[in-house]
Amino acid sequence: MGIMANIAALPKQEKSLVLAAIVAIACIFIEHSLLEGGRVVSLIAAAVLIAVIVLASTRVAHHAEILAHKVGDPYGTMILTLSAVAVEVMILAIMLGSSTSPTLVRDTIYSAVMLDINGILGLAALIGGLRHGEQPYNDNSGKTYGVMILTAMGISMIVPEFVPDDRWHYYSGFTIIAMIALYALFLKMQVGPHSYFFSYSYKKTPSATASAGSSPNMSAEAAPSSQKQTSMPAPTDTEETEESSTAISIAVILLGVVVIGFLAEFMAAFLDSGLEGTSAPPALMAVIVASISAAPEILTALRAALRNRMQSVINIAMGASLSTVILTVPVMEAIALYTGQPFVMAMTPVQTVMVVITLIVAAINLNDGETNAIEGMTHFVLFATFIMLTMLGL
Template identity: 35%
Template sequence: MTDDSHAPARRSGIFREEFSLWVGLASTVILMTVGAPWVKNVESPLLYGLLFAWVFGAMLWLAFGVVKHADCLAVKLGEPYGTLILTLSVISIEVVMITAVMLTGGENPALARDTMFSVLMIVLNGMLGVTLLAGGWKHREQTYNLQGANAYLAVIIPLAGLGLVLPRFTDSAPGGVPSRPMEVFLAVASIVLYAIFLLMQSGRHRNFFQQPVETDTPGGHDDHGDLIIRSTAFHAVFLFLCMLPIVLLSKKMAYLVDHGMSALHAPQALGGFLVAILVLSPEGLGAFRAAVANRLQRTVNIALGSALATIGLTIPAVLIVSLVTGKTLELGLEPTEIVLLGLSIGVCVVNFASTRTNLIQGAVHLVLFLAYLVLIFD
């Protein structure tokens, strides 16, 4: 005879564990029914502030739920599959957010470019800076798999150059706007290179993206913190369920971001920065926890994987939207941004030239991130 005495407790536990999902679903239902007019009529600054805080907070809480289930899948499936699932989930949210703003917001041809640049600056400088600084402070030096980091950079550099720098210098469509042939080439090249990288990462060179065995901390891979590990199917289903309200709420956030940028006369780049922060905050927390636990390879996989996926997946997605809708898309960065991107990639190449990291590397990345924040308002 089976004992079902603990079934109500298990159901109650799941309800508490997934409370962010229920809040997200309730918010989605309200804002898509009775609350739909609220978002489109936000002339009152107070109403706008409340709605923005509500939608942003709900989406951020849901994003943490996505990361939680991705972390559980990482435990079940091992690396690099766990980090790959997390990266693809987060970048999917980014693609949906950018696409929603492109389709529903006002004419802002540089929004997709600004968001992608923000993601690169946040992960290559902000995320790596904080994690390397925290990890170096606690562990003095940290090790990772050099072949994995080099593989990421080998694909990030040409894709960033072709997608975000080259369009600024082409004559066929001035102002950083790629021509139609260039759009088709960039979309195909990005997808092909990223697909080849995924085949390498998940296949014959999977070991490039795993923490070196001799540097593992005792119990490091068995310490799951406060995660409650269930079946693979459970976490896969709830990861999808947490992403669904984010996708549905992205259109509401698009209206709010567009209205806020217009009403406040804020720099256009600030809109991209807000989208990037919303998408990357939970992932950044995962990278920080991994660095503090002396699992730097997971941090490298998250940060460099996000940078690569942003270029490899977001560029084709926004190019397809541009081709289908006829909307103008500006991809080429401004000269000052090109300099900052070049510095960021150059520092990554230098810092990931050996198998050990320390405090100074994190400090350098943070200085570049602060320079990016200054440039937003300069």
């Protein structure tokens, strides 16, 4: 009965996804009429679809959070970031079919890194610092994420500038192997020997007190599985009901990703029609794609900062940046090899300078195990600079 009740309640609980599915079906019948309505109608339709996609993405992120809570960190953060990256990769792949921009992939990855590190981390550290002062976290996580992001972006988005055009496919294949090798080892360490790098023991929480065991930097989530289970809230229903809710969350995530894919296809068509012949910044579509995938992460990170849980913010912002680079690049490079059409992956001089400044500032700010409002403001000003440069077409 519990399982059937959960399934029966889904349409009411998932109003956003139901609305998204209805909009996707409606677009099948009215797409051509809207496109014939002119530029303004196309832009309005694109704006509506972007809003619906963000709502659907929020529900996907919500169920990812449910799964994340059940498994704890670092697995939980991985689920959150991977769900966001999956949405981004799918939207990118769909938009590539209608976009003629050879720099869309590069600009989207660059925008995502700016948005995650300077936007999400900067704003969260700023408002969290204004409310709580210095906010502690495990400094091992910031250092590890930083060096991984620098390595991944250096290999995939800086070095390609020096690769001859007639040898791009060799380096593209190498990049795929390098990214997979880097992430495979990182994943093994993150969930294995170095899992405590990405956790922090908050002394005021009961779970942290219960697990004040082997390492000062190890939280309840990083403790042995028997301790992890005791720190989690006890289920109120039967074990079968809990398993069914997990299955429902997984099903909703998969359904949400499919619906978002359909909406993204229509959104790309409306954006192309609406922006054609305008003076819109060339990277505008890339910023839109990055913003859609990051929207749920922004809300989650801000809530964590206000609750004085900076470790979650670090894991979300830096983990999302790393996942965007190290997972999006091999997928897109594989598409380029398959189609025989390379993407422009080498960043412009302005983009390279912004990334270098961002990672240097992050390395300094994330070196002492505490964030504050000043550090948050430095990143947020860099984010504002990114927005200004984008508006200037740089």
